[in-house]
């Protein structure tokens with residue numbers, strides 16, 4: 001932990017969301033003590049401040065997309081910032097912002113992995129599959145499309161960020177906590193063979209076995225990226241989200257996910273997205289996110305052996 005260098009990158013925008021407010025997420029996470037919590041583990045924390053970009057024009061969809069130009073501009077900035085921190089050997093934490101920003105961050109992570117010859121595993125914690133396309137989307141909100149864009153399905157302004165198309169392959173993704181999937185997405189998930197651990201699966205086999213499977217094959221050469229949409233969590237513990245879906249993981253289940261990721265020792269980048277302080281109660285959702293990040297960086301109740309899930 002002594003050599004760990006972490007960079008916080010604030011991305012204050014909600015251009016990809018239907019409900020406004022996620023633009024206030026970065027500051028809420030700072031107020032909840034995110035930087036201090038990570039520094040307490042002996043990591044060196046650099047707060048890069050907030051990226052700049054266009055304001056939210058609040059316009060309707062055009063050809064199936066809302067705010068495509070603005071979303072592209074923000075994601076380009078994210079890509080550059082995340083790539084720069086990775087190039088310096090640091091662990092970037094993107095403080096969103098809505099989930100459309102994962103296009104920029106994960107394309108940067110994928111590029112870094114290609115250039116350094118590392119394997120990439122993306123753990124996508126979310127209530128939604130985020131696999132919509134312009135023809136399938138009910139709303140045109142691009143925060144429902146990042147997985148499709150990263151896999152090469154979407155407008156070139158988004159799929160081309162990072163120079164290689166597609167940025168990632170579906171088999172590099174594991175989705176966890178999914179419980180709201182649109183009809184078209186259901187078909188598409190199946191066709192792309194995305195490995196999805198939905199809530200029914202978690203109910204049936206439990207979170208421990210689920211995470212063992214999601215982490216299977218992760219080894220010393222694996223770059224583990226966590227994309228944490230806070231709507232993954234049950235709304236009773238995480239009300240500060242624009243798109244709540246009931247029936248999500250409990251506090252302990254979520255903690256277990258993060259602890260098992262920490263056990264692998266391979267976490268190398270993180271997105272925290274969709275936190276909406278306008279809908280939160282006394283910053284409790286931001287504080288919960290900080291608790292989870294503490295576990296992700298190795299806070300445990302007892303001294304335990306590190307292990308790999310193969």
Ligand SMILES: [Mn+2]
Nearest residue numbers: 099126130229
């Ligand atoms: Mn999402």
